[in-house]
Each structure stands twice: as structure tokens, then as C-alpha cells.
Amino acid sequence: MQKSLHIDPEKCTGCLQCEMACSYENEGIFNPSKSRIKVFTFHDEGRFVPYTCTQCDEAWCMQACPVDAIVLNFVTGAKDILNDRCVGCKVCTIACPFGTVNYNTATGKVIKCDLCGGDPKCAEACPTSAITYIDANATGLERMRMWAAKTDTQVSTHA
Amino acid sequence: MAWTKKILRVNLTDGVISAEPLNMEWAQQYLGQRGLATRYFVEEVDAQVDALSPDNKFIMATGPLTGTMASTGGRYSCITKSPLTGTIACSNSGGFFGAEMKNAGWDMIIFEGKSPTPVYLYVEDDQARLIPADDLWGKSVWATDEEIHKKHQDPQIRIACIGRAAESGNLFAAVVNDLHRAAGRSGVGTVLASKNVKAVALRGTRGVGNIKDMKRFIDTTFEHKKVLAANAVTGAGLPTYGTQVLMNVINELGALPTRNMREVRFEGAHSVSGEAMHEPRASDGKKNLTRNGGCFGCTIACGRISSVDRTHFSVKDKPQYWGNSGGLEYEAAWALGPDTGVDDLDALTYVNFLCNEDGLDPISFGSTVAAAMELFEDGVITTEQTGGIELKFGSAEALVKIAELTARGEGFGKEIGLGSKRLCEKYGRPELSMTVKGQEFPAYDPRGIQGMGLTYATSNRGACHLRSYTVSSEVLGIPIKTDPLATDGKPELVIAFQDATAAVDSSGLCIFSTFAWSLDNIAPQIDAACEGDWSVEKCAEVGARIWQLERDFNMRAGLTGADDTLPKRLLKDAANVGPAEGKVCDLGAMLPKYYELRGWTTEGQLTPETRQRYGLPS
Ligand code: SF4
Numbered sequence: 001m002q003k004s005l006h007i008d009p010e011k012c013t014g015c016l017q018c019e020m021a022c023s024y025e026n027e028g029i030f031n032p033s034k035s036r037i038k039v040f041t042f043h044d045e046g047r048f049v050p051y052t053c054t055q056c057d058e059a060w061c062m063q064a065c066p067v068d069a070i071v072l073n074f075v076t077g078a079k080d081i082l083n084d085r086c087v088g089c090k091v092c093t094i095a096c097p098f099g100t101v102n103y104n105t106a107t108g109k110v111i112k113c114d115l116c117g118g119d120p121k122c123a124e125a126c127p128t129s130a131i132t133y134i135d136a137n138a139t140g141l142e143r144m145r146m147w148a149a150k151t152d153t154q155v156s157t158h159a
Numbered sequence: 160m161a162w163t164k165k166i167l168r169v170n171l172t173d174g175v176i177s178a179e180p181l182n183m184e185w186a187q188q189y190l191g192q193r194g195l196a197t198r199y200f201v202e203e204v205d206a207q208v209d210a211l212s213p214d215n216k217f218i219m220a221t222g223p224l225t226g227t228m229a230s231t232g233g234r235y236s237c238i239t240k241s242p243l244t245g246t247i248a249c250s251n252s253g254g255f256f257g258a259e260m261k262n263a264g265w266d267m268i269i270f271e272g273k274s275p276t277p278v279y280l281y282v283e284d285d286q287a288r289l290i291p292a293d294d295l296w297g298k299s300v301w302a303t304d305e306e307i308h309k310k311h312q313d314p315q316i317r318i319a320c321i322g323r324a325a326e327s328g329n330l331f332a333a334v335v336n337d338l339h340r341a342a343g344r345s346g347v348g349t350v351l352a353s354k355n356v357k358a359v360a361l362r363g364t365r366g367v368g369n370i371k372d373m374k375r376f377i378d379t380t381f382e383h384k385k386v387l388a389a390n391a392v393t394g395a396g397l398p399t400y401g402t403q404v405l406m407n408v409i410n411e412l413g414a415l416p417t418r419n420m421r422e423v424r425f426e427g428a429h430s431v432s433g434e435a436m437h438e439p440r441a442s443d444g445k446k447n448l449t450r451n452g453g454c455f456g457c458t459i460a461c462g463r464i465s466s467v468d469r470t471h472f473s474v475k476d477k478p479q480y481w482g483n484s485g486g487l488e489y490e491a492a493w494a495l496g497p498d499t500g501v502d503d504l505d506a507l508t509y510v511n512f513l514c515n516e517d518g519l520d521p522i523s524f525g526s527t528v529a530a531a532m533e534l535f536e537d538g539v540i541t542t543e544q545t546g547g548i549e550l551k552f553g554s555a556e557a558l559v560k561i562a563e564l565t566a567r568g569e570g571f572g573k574e575i576g577l578g579s580k581r582l583c584e585k586y587g588r589p590e591l592s593m594t595v596k597g598q599e600f601p602a603y604d605p606r607g608i609q610g611m612g613l614t615y616a617t618s619n620r621g622a623c624h625l626r627s628y629t630v631s632s633e634v635l636g637i638p639i640k641t642d643p644l645a646t647d648g649k650p651e652l653v654i655a656f657q658d659a660t661a662a663v664d665s666s667g668l669c670i671f672s673t674f675a676w677s678l679d680n681i682a683p684q685i686d687a688a689c690e691g692d693w694s695v696e697k698c699a700e701v702g703a704r705i706w707q708l709e710r711d712f713n714m715r716a717g718l719t720g721a722d723d724t725l726p727k728r729l730l731k732d733a734a735n736v737g738p739a740e741g742k743v744c745d746l747g748a749m750l751p752k753y754y755e756l757r758g759w760t761t762e763g764q765l766t767p768e769t770r771q772r773y774g775l776p777s
């Protein structure tokens with residue numbers, strides 16, 4: 001079963017455990033500035049929104065890359081960067097409509113979410129389940145369940 | 160490891176900025192943050208220094224766990240000599256600023272001297288410079304934050320700054336970071352203002368590494384997050400109600416100081432409680448509380464994010480206050496509410512916004528207003544002094560007006576800015592000031608919670624609950640339940656809490672973690688990260704050493720055992736209702752034993768043996 005990251009901003013408290021987990025997995029150090037997932041604070045509205053690559057099917061970044069350094073991982077469905085191929089031209093960062101591919105000045109390559117090879121560390125670290133890693137075919141299940149619970153069956157049985 | 164092992168020294172007088180290595184010998188004795196910065200401070204500053212002179216220094220310090228994945232590891236502290244108390248000041252704050260300092264590669268920033276003109280410090284990893292801030296002087300914290308972000312065109316900068324209160328010489332002005340997190344107490348913001356420093360803006364991209372045993376660190380911090388999640392206080396109470404979970408509990412106990420501590424129970428407590436923040440309001444059906452939020456790395460997330468009712472008199476013509484911002488924590492809610500007799504949740508939330516917007520300690524502010532209200536009701540001050548404000552207990556209008564004035568350092572707000580002690584002395588009624596060593600009380604009446612009496616009297620920074628929160632034991636039963644009305648065993652309890660707290664405050668972790676964690680949980684996390692052996696015993700010993708060092712500084716600064724006391728009202732006037740009815744705080748039954756256990760003379764001075772035992776600097 002293919003899984004995908006599912007983000008529920010309602011639950012997020014803005015603690016950045018996810019950013020630390022991501023940077024630790026990828027850089028071996030706690031460094032939110034190098035995280036592939038970013039949590040945005042909308043102060044006036046009182047909202048925190050985690051945001052990262054959604055692994056589009058027709059991935060613009062992948063299509064734009066002139067050296068085929070971005071490839072589909074058939075197991076996870078992620079679009080992975082091949083570091084030894086990436087030439088740091090940044091075309092993918094322009095192509096991605098969501099801004100989730102970014103250049104890393106320290107390495108001269110780009111970085112993006114690769115689902116940690118199928119075990120995403122942000123989801124593991126999130127204390128509020130704002131990030132979960134679930135069946136890619138049923139990311140709406142929890143919301144459906146919530147509405148299902150609110151559906152009033154009493155009325156029809158007694159009518 | 161975990162320390163970056165680097166200090167940034169900023170000489171404001173001549174504008175020279177330099178990097179130096181961290182003294183690792185001291186780090187082994189004092190850990191980090193509160194302890195280690197105090198060690199630097201006592202080495203470099205004469206205890207007799209005038210707090211507002213250029214000879215005072217100001218340190219911002221992180222702990223070894225700041226910026227790591229350990230839950231609550233986002234704290235930093237401001238260490239200086241306090242203009243309010245004349246003691247050591249050490250104010251701790253969360254938010255994201257502390258972690259950013261570590262990410263930029265610094266354990267501490269030491270400010271010395273005084274800049275000839277207003278400046279702010281901008282740090283981007285290794286690069287640090289002072290930038291003119293003449294255009295920012297006179298602006299609020301919120302406006303300054305916005306301006307600096309704009310100027311650098313970088314939304315990721317983290318900023319700590321002072322507001323107009325500090326600039327006006329208010330003696331309890333805070334340093335506010337990330338818009339609504341504050342190093343709140345003892346006037347640390349006032350000291351920064353005296354040095355002409357408006358703000359510190361940081362951007363760190365280097366990350367925090369240097370972990371002694373990374374695998375063990377990840378495992379132990381992960382396990383301990385589970386402990387926080389499973390605990391009733393840190394896993395449910397704090398995220399849901401914040402520290403405001405206490406309002407009704409403490410009121411029930413008859414330990415909620417009311418109307419300048421004349422009474423111990425407030426009839427309007429529920430209206431300003433954590434529960435009330437969850438109730439939909441009549442005007443728009445929204446709750447005061449929008450949601451909870453966490454500081455950097457915190458899996459508890461006690462922070463309140465609130466809004467004020469737009470139809471409320473305080474904001475109805477001020478759309479700039481219609482959005483969300485930092486909401487009421489228990490101490491602030493108490494000082495602004497029960498202590499002034501005001502039971503209007505929206506007024507309190509708005510005033511709390513103002514405290515953040517212009518950098519006021521809401522505890523000292525509320526308590527000083529409460530004292531002023533008593534002076535007003537006794538006819539000692541009149542509308543002549545207040546500029547027409549009917550400063551009566553229970554008046555939300557008066558509270559709001561006086562907050563606006565104090566935040567901006569105008570009118571009678573300037574006198575409120577003296578703090579309760581100086582205000583009451585000025586008007587010849589010193590006994591009305593509810594302070595210890597010049598610092599205002601927080602929200603626990605020591606007649607109903609005796610251990611807190613000893614806590615306040617002996618706190619190294621004047622009245623403060625965060626030096627030994629025995630409420631945990633006396634009220635909540637953490638780690639063991641003790642009788643709040645008993646004095647037996649309290650000296651031991653207070654000492655254990657003081658020492659453990661000093662260690663936690665030096666680690667980078669938040670003291671609220673200790674509702675679920677003891678040193679048994681914390682020491683392994685420090686030990687996995689930091690070189691050296693960090694057993695529970697060593698952490699406790701480091702805590703005790705820090706306590707003695709702070710005390711030693713205060714004694715050199717000219718304080719004596721006579722300062723370890725409480726206002727007469729708490730020692731002589733019995734509680735009027737509740738479980739503590741008929742009781743005063745029996746400090747005399749606890750203090751001598753406390754001195755003895757601390758290794759101090761009957762006058763409260765450190766003995767030579769004690770100094771030697773902890774290896775204090777001579
Ligand atoms: S770890 Fe979870 S709660 Fe914390 S910031 Fe990330 S998504 Fe939000």
C-alpha cells in the first residue's frame with residue numbers, strides 16, 4: 001500500500017519538532033533552517049500550518065530537471081533527488097508551484113522531501129498527530145469518520 | 160557537549176564585538192543558561208554596581224539542551240543585576256529566540272558598557288553587527304519586530320526587544336521575544352534600555368549538534384516525550400487550559416490573593432479562569448481562547464492564543480487589537496484580575512496584549528496597580544495624582560486606562576512604573592506594598608500555602624513562584640502531597656525544589672516539564688547530550704551551587720537576612736475564609752531551619768565552610 005503524508009493544521013501547535021526531526025534525518029544535526037518541512041505561523045489568525053512537498057503525480061520539478069536528477073521512487077511514490085546528478089541549476093525550484101524544492105547553499109544541490117524512504121521522521125516526531133503517514137488512497141478517512149459520527153440516524157429510525 | 164562552546168561579547172561603549180571560547184570548566188560546575196551566565200556575571204561585575212549604570216552587564220544565555228529535540232528545549236535567560244530589587248536578576252523565556260541563538264552558533268551573548276546612541280544587535284551565524292536604531296526608539300515591541308523583519312527582508316529572523324515601557328524607565332520592564340514570550344521579571348528590559356539596546360535580532364542556520372551520544376539522546380528524549388504525553392498535567396491540563404488550569408483550584412483553596420492580598424478568595428475567579436476562556440462569548444460566539452501553541456521543541460504546548468471581543472469597550476475603536484495574540488497565563492490573569500478585583504476577561508486579555516506590546520511584566524504591573532488602588536481607596540492618592548482616573552478595585556475601565564499609560568510611560572503610568580515598593584514608600588504607606596526585596600508577589604497566598612511563604616522570602620530575585628514551585632507538592636501532590644497549611648518539612652521541600660529548579664533553568668528545558676519530569680527524567684537527557692557525568696546527584700549539586708552563588712552575589716550587593724521576610728499583612732493578618740481561615744504565614748517556623756540546612760549563619764550569611772563546599776569564587 002502506498003502511503004502519503006497527511007497534514008491537519010488544526011492540530012498543529014507550532015513546536016517545530018517536525019523540522020528538527022527532518023533536519024536530523026537528512027543533515028545529522030538539529031537545524032530547522034535545513035528542514036524539508038516548514039511550519040508557518042499566522043499570528044493574527046492564531047494558526048500554524050505545516051507545509052511540505054505533496055509528491056505530485058505529474059511532478060513539475062521532475063519534468064523540469066534538465067539532467068534527470070529527480071526520479072520517481074516506485075516504492076514510496078516520492079520524487080527523490082539524486083545528489084550525484086543534481087547540478088544545482090535550480091530550475092526545479094522555479095518549476096515547483098508550491099515552493100517545496102529549495103536550494104542548499106552549503107552543498108550546491110537542491111533539497112526536498114523524500115518521505116525519508118518510507119518512514120517519514122516528521123510524522124514520527126509530531127506530538128499532536130498534525131502530521132500522519134497514512135494510506136494514500138484514503139487520506140480523507142478521518143474526516144469522513146468525524147462527519148459520520150455527527151450524522152443523525154435517530155431521526156430516520158423513529159420516523 | 161551540546162554547548163556551541165562560543166560566546167559573543169558585545170562592548171556597546173566602543174562598538175567592538177568579539178567571539179571567545181566558553182569556559183568549559185565552569186560549564187561542568189554550572190551547566191549553562193542561568194547557572195553558567197551567573198558565574199560569568201559574578202566574575203565580571205561588582206555586586207555593588209548601580210543596575211542602570213554602564214558598568215552593569217547584561218547576558219542572554221541558552222542551555223546545552225536549547226535548540227535540540229528534547230521536549231521544551233527552547234529556553235534562554237536574561238541575567239543581569241536588577242534595578243527593581245538590587246539582587247541578581249534572571250528571567251527565563253521560551254518562544255523561538257533561544258533556539259535561534261544556538262542555531263547561529265552561540266551559547267551566550269554578553270553585553271557590556273553602554274552605546275552612545277540607540278542600536279540593535281543583528282547576528283547572522285558568525286556575523287554580528289550593531290545597527291543604528293534611532294528610528295526604532297520610541298516604538299513598541301510589536302512595531303519594532305515588524306520594522307526589523309521588513310528592513311532585513313527576512314521573515315525567519317527571531318527578535319527579542321524592549322518596548323516603550325523600558326525606554327521610559329519603568330522598573331519592571333520586560334524583554335519580549337517572538338511578539339509574546341517574555342523574560343518578564345525584575346526589570347531586565349529596563350537594563351537593556353539603559354544600555355541603549357533596542358533589540359537583538361538573530362538568524363541561525365548552522366544547527367545544533369555536538370551531542371555526546373546522539374543515539375542515546377534521540378532514544379531518551381523520545382521516551383521522555385511519552386512521559387509528558389501520558390501525564391495528566393503536561394499531557395492534558397496544560398494543553399487544554401494552560402497554567403490557567405489553576406485559577407479555580409487555587410481560589411477553592413482560599414489561596415488566591417485578592418485586592419492587594421487583603422483577601423484570599425475572589426468572587427469573580429471563575430469569570431477569568433481557564434475554563435471561562437473556553438466559553439463562547441455572547442457577541443460573536445467565539446471563545447476567548449483560539450488555540451494552544453508551543454514554544455520551540457515543546458510537546459506540551461501550554462501557550463494561550465487568544466482574542467478580545469471586538470465589541471468590548473477596550474478595543475471597539477482599535478481594530479489593531481482584533482486579531483489573535485498571546486493570551487492569559489495564570490500569573491498574569493491573577494495579577495490583572497483577582498489582585499485588582501477586576502473580573503472582566505476581555506479587559507484582562509487586552510491588558511495582557513498591552514504588556515506584550517510594550518514589554519511590561521504583568522505580575523509586577525498588576526500588583527502595583529493593586530497597591531495603587533488601595534492607596535486610592537484609602538484616600539492617600541486621588542484623581543489629582545491619577546490624572547482623573549477613578550482607581551478603584553474592580554474597575555476594568557481604570558485598569559485599562561492605567562495599562563495604556565504605563566505601557567507608554569505616560570502620566571500616572573510613570574508612577575506605576577516605580578513598582579509597588581517605591582510607590583507605596585513615596586506615599587508614606589510602605590506596608591501596602593506586597594513585595595519581597597522590592598519584587599511583587601505572584602498568585603499564591605502564603606497563608607494558605609505555607610511553603611510558598613518560605614519560597615518568596617528566600618527567593619534570590621525577590622518574590623517569585625518560579626524559584627521553588629512547592630505548589631506542585633502542596634496543592635497538586637507532585638511528586639508527593641504535603642499539607643499546604645503545615646510548616647513542618649517545608650524548609651527541606653523548598654530547598655529540594657530550589658536546587659532542582661536551578662538545574663532545570665540551566666539546562667535549556669522549561670520548568671513546566673517538571674509537572675511530569677523529576678531530575679530522574681531530566682538528568683539522563685542532559686547526560687546523553689553533554690560531556691562529563693550528569694547524574695541526578697550531580698544535577699542537584701549543580702543546582703545547589705547555583706543557589707549559593709546567587710545568594711552570595713546578593714549578600715555582596717548589600718542585602719542581609721533581614722530582607723528574607725514577607726509583608727506584615729501576610730505575617731500578621733489572618734486569612735478571612737477558606738481552609739486557611741485564621742492562619743497567617745508562619746515564616747518564623749521555617750526560616751531558621753532553612754538557614755541551617757543551607758549552611759548559612761543565623762544572619763543568613765554563607766559560612767566559609769559552605770563557600771568552600773560548593774567551590775564558590777572568592
Ligand atoms: S511537530 Fe506537529 S505540532 Fe509540532 S510543529 Fe510540526 S506539525 Fe506542528
Ligand code: SF4
Nearest residue numbers: 454457460461669671
Ligand atoms: S510548557 Fe509552555 S512555556 Fe514551557 S516550553 Fe512548553 S509551551 Fe513553552
